[in-house]
Amino acid sequence: MNRVRCLVFNAALGPLDYRVPAGMDVEPGSVVLAPLGPRQIIGVVWEAERLPATEVPENKLRPILQVLPVPPLPAPLRRLIEWTADYYLAPLASVARMALSSNAALQGGGTITEYRLTGREPGRMTPQRLIALDLLHDQQATIRELSEIAGVSDGVLRGMVNAGLLEAVVVDSDRPYPRADPHHAVPDLSDQQAEVAAKFVDAVKAREFRPFLLDGVTGSGKTETYFEAIATAIEAGRQVLVLLPEIALTETFLKRFEERFGVQPVTWHSSLKASERRRAWRSVSLGVAQVLVGARSALFLPFANLGLIVVDEAHEISFKQDDGVRYNARDVAVMRARFESTPVILASATPALESLQMAEAGRYERVILPARFGGATMPEIKVLDLRVEQPERNHWIAPPLVEALKDRLEKGEQSLLFLNRRGFAPLTLCRACGYRFQCPNCSAWLVEHRLSKRLACHHCGHEVPTPDACPECHEPDCLVACGPGVERIADEVAEILPNARVMLVTSDTLTSPAKAAEFVEQASAGAIDVIVGTQLVTKGYHFPELTLVGVIDADMGLEGGDLRAAERTYQQVAQVAGRAGRGAKPGVVMIQTRHPEAAVIEALASGDRDAFYAAEAEARRDAGAPPFGRWAAIIVSSEDEAEARDAARGIGGTAPRLEDVLILGPAPAPLSLLRGRYRYRLLINARRSSEIQRVIREWLDPLRFPPGVRVAVDIDPYSFV
Numbered sequence: 001m002n003r004v005r006c007l008v009f010n011a012a013l014g015p016l017d018y019r020v021p022a023g024m025d026v027e028p029g030s031v032v033l034a035p036l037g038p039r040q041i042i043g044v045v046w047e048a049e050r051l052p053a054t055e056v057p058e059n060k061l062r063p064i065l066q067v068l069p070v071p072p073l074p075a076p077l078r079r080l081i082e083w084t085a086d087y088y089l090a091p092l093a094s095v096a097r098m099a100l101s102s103n104a105a106l107q108g109g110g111t112i113t114e115y116r117l118t119g120r121e122p123g124r125m126t127p128q129r130l131i132a133l134d135l136l137h138d139q140q141a142t143i144r145e146l147s148e149i150a151g152v153s154d155g156v157l158r159g160m161v162n163a164g165l166l167e168a169v170v171v172d173s174d175r176p177y178p179r180a181d182p183h184h185a186v187p188d189l190s191d192q193q194a195e196v197a198a199k200f201v202d203a204v205k206a207r208e209f210r211p212f213l214l215d216g217v218t219g220s221g222k223t224e225t226y227f228e229a230i231a232t233a234i235e236a237g238r239q240v241l242v243l244l245p246e247i248a249l250t251e252t253f254l255k256r257f258e259e260r261f262g263v264q265p266v267t268w269h270s271s272l273k274a275s276e277r278r279r280a281w282r283s284v285s286l287g288v289a290q291v292l293v294g295a296r297s298a299l300f301l302p303f304a305n306l307g308l309i310v311v312d313e314a315h316e317i318s319f320k321q322d323d324g325v326r327y328n329a330r331d332v333a334v335m336r337a338r339f340e341s342t343p344v345i346l347a348s349a350t351p352a353l354e355s356l357q358m359a360e361a362g363r364y365e366r367v368i369l370p371a372r373f374g375g376a377t378m379p380e381i382k383v384l385d386l387r388v389e390q391p392e393r394n395h396w397i398a399p400p401l402v403e404a405l406k407d408r409l410e411k412g413e414q415s416l417l418f419l420n421r422r423g424f425a426p427l428t429l430c431r432a433c434g435y436r437f438q439c440p441n442c443s444a445w446l447v448e449h450r451l452s453k454r455l456a457c458h459h460c461g462h463e464v465p466t467p468d469a470c471p472e473c474h475e476p477d478c479l480v481a482c483g484p485g486v487e488r489i490a491d492e493v494a495e496i497l498p499n500a501r502v503m504l505v506t507s508d509t510l511t512s513p514a515k516a517a518e519f520v521e522q523a524s525a526g527a528i529d530v531i532v533g534t535q536l537v538t539k540g541y542h543f544p545e546l547t548l549v550g551v552i553d554a555d556m557g558l559e560g561g562d563l564r565a566a567e568r569t570y571q572q573v574a575q576v577a578g579r580a581g582r583g584a585k586p587g588v589v590m591i592q593t594r595h596p597e598a599a600v601i602e603a604l605a606s607g608d609r610d611a612f613y614a615a616e617a618e619a620r621r622d623a624g625a626p627p628f629g630r631w632a633a634i635i636v637s638s639e640d641e642a643e644a645r646d647a648a649r650g651i652g653g654t655a656p657r658l659e660d661v662l663i664l665g666p667a668p669a670p671l672s673l674l675r676g677r678y679r680y681r682l683l684i685n686a687r688r689s690s691e692i693q694r695v696i697r698e699w700l701d702p703l704r705f706p707p708g709v710r711v712a713v714d715i716d717p718y719s720f721v
Helices: 075-087 092-099 127-135 143-150 154-162 191-206 222-235 247-261 274-285 296-300 329-340 353-360 399-411 486-496 513-524 565-577 599-606 609-623 641-653 692-700
Strands: 003-008 016-019 031-036 039-046 111-117 166-172 211-216 239-243 266-268 291-294 306-312 344-348 365-369 380-385 414-418 427-430 447-449 454-456 463-465 479-482 502-505 530-533 546-551 588-593 629-638 661-674 677-687 710-715
Touching: 003 031, 003 092, 016 031, 075 092, 075 296, 075 329, 092 296, 111 274, 127 143, 127 154, 143 154, 143 274, 154 166, 191 211, 191 222, 191 365, 211 222, 211 353, 222 239, 222 247, 222 306, 222 344, 239 296, 239 329, 247 291, 247 513, 266 274, 291 296, 296 329, 306 329, 329 344, 353 365, 353 609, 380 399, 380 599, 399 414, 399 486, 399 546, 399 588, 414 565, 486 502, 486 530, 502 513, 546 565, 565 588, 565 599, 565 609, 588 599, 599 609, 629 641, 629 661, 629 692, 641 661, 641 677, 677 692, 692 710
Parallel strands: 211 344, 211 365, 239 291, 239 306, 266 291, 306 344, 380 588, 414 530, 414 546, 502 530, 546 588
Antiparallel strands: 003 016, 003 039, 031 039, 111 166, 427 479, 447 454, 454 463, 629 677, 629 710, 661 677
16 A cells, blocks of 8 residues: 555644555554654554545655554554544544553664662762662662652762662563463362353353453452463463552552462553563563553553453442543453453452443353352451440540450451541641631642641642641641541551551552552561551452451441442442451451441341342432433533633533433532632433434534633543542
8 A cells, every 4th residue: 555544643633644655564553653744743554444534635645754663553452442432532542542652662672771789888978879779779770760769860870870889781672571371370269160260261262252240259269260261361372461450459469470370460550660661562562471460551552462351350440530531441341352352351249230230131241259268258247336336535436346456456366447538637627717728729628648747639639738827817736637537547546556566558658569569468477457548458458367347437438429329338348348357267347337227338237239239220220320321421621710611601502402311510510620620510311222422422523612621521420520
């Protein structure tokens, strides 16, 4: 072909046609360098019939400059990119960009120079060199990456190179990863596990699209069953993608994988160095990465020979991207499996109602593991009515839970307290004048973090030191912390149990996979008596000596107007309850609540999950909510409030009137100011059969807005703030 159509990564441009110079080999999916005015841009060659564009005369076509030295994006991935852009109403180029997520990888193979400490005794020292020596143990990376790790300048590190404290190491950027052995440590599965694993293995061998919902109670050995499917894919020379919802879970999973297959899998997450991303991306695209474990962005990597997709903890809301391309990785994973003609396993102890409905409709094959592995029993659930079992004044742990904590400490067993609220207190105010600390960029209170002595916004990251006096009335020692966060609960535990070893587990403390691994090692070794944590501790961890779980405020998640509030509360509490009694010793879960009569609390207490889901499904059906109806949101934002309001009203004024579509708003968003931008929302509720994307596209496409206005569409939203 001497003429090709390119999808270029420029938001203001559509597809562009180029001429292919003689002797250049180009095919659909080729990643190319092309001219655009005086600049050079990256593009992907696409099938012209699938990408309409304005035809340009042959004599005006400019030539492609270079085909980049990477394999073409495979056809199944191109179809996934098209589907994602169409379904989530996102620009095609924005979705395609996620597939080319390592610029360095596009330059081809070769070598890179990294640096590491030599261990030589330092001569002349400076404070910056001391910091670098302390933080760079066991680190090897480029100068730029080491400077970010140590928090010092490139110049400091180059001075250390000249002084012989750092040495250069030439590394092959395409060096292969160690090979996983499917026969390394074959487990002894229970009869139930073996039956489930056999279904997965048969599906991998058949090389056909089969979506499974793996529904197993906590501790039932779900991971072991899909490991057998991974082993089958490895034996067949095919690649595997495993998606995890949290970076903190990665290290635990890697350890279990290494025990089973002898080596760790390839990883993909935001903490990787640029050189690690380059190596992983190229290894995946060249087909030599056997198994890749990653966050949701790994879903768009250009696998050469994908044979299995696993979505672990598939119910987790962190699989939903809330900015940029607003996709749900759980649902897109199913579509990728369909385009790749490969099985996909959605694993969860508390599946999303949407997934259960798909199984009931026969679209997913539901496989169940109803019992814990190895004879372990499910924990006993106790509900503590806080209206009766009131904590002491300025305390948050009810007396029966206090006594249970003391009992476990005496027995040498571990306890876990769960509260899904970071920091010390969600609100700080002045007792003298009533001043409340609010974020200047968001309509949200600043959260006190007493450990780091700061007030922080959890939406935009704004931080200020905790003042000694009120900034409004200047009265000293008048600030009051209102409500509990996990730091406050940890302080209360330290007061109740002064000899206990307490560990705080939040995204503020487990800031990297390495720190998560350190936590797991300490807990497994019995070096922690009481774990106090947020939702990070609700899943994935197995501590045999952990026999008590306390839920500090089970009602917190029920606040607000989120249609999934009850389901999320059930999932979180059930997941954290599942940490108790996973070993030989039985477990107890104590749930603190002011609404023991609430359906979700009664379901947790009785263990009747099916009854809860049936009632929740009926309520959703009556409300026309997912999975029985469709929701979409249009979010209008601007740094100028009047501009945002006028644009939202303009959208509302042109709303279509359709029988199967209900449009609500516009109205200020619950979080009406976010990161310095004023926000208005319109909510769309439609029947399941409606073509909601077409309706929104035809509604919004003719409209024009001022340059400062952003209009975003969220299909199947999870966040309503």
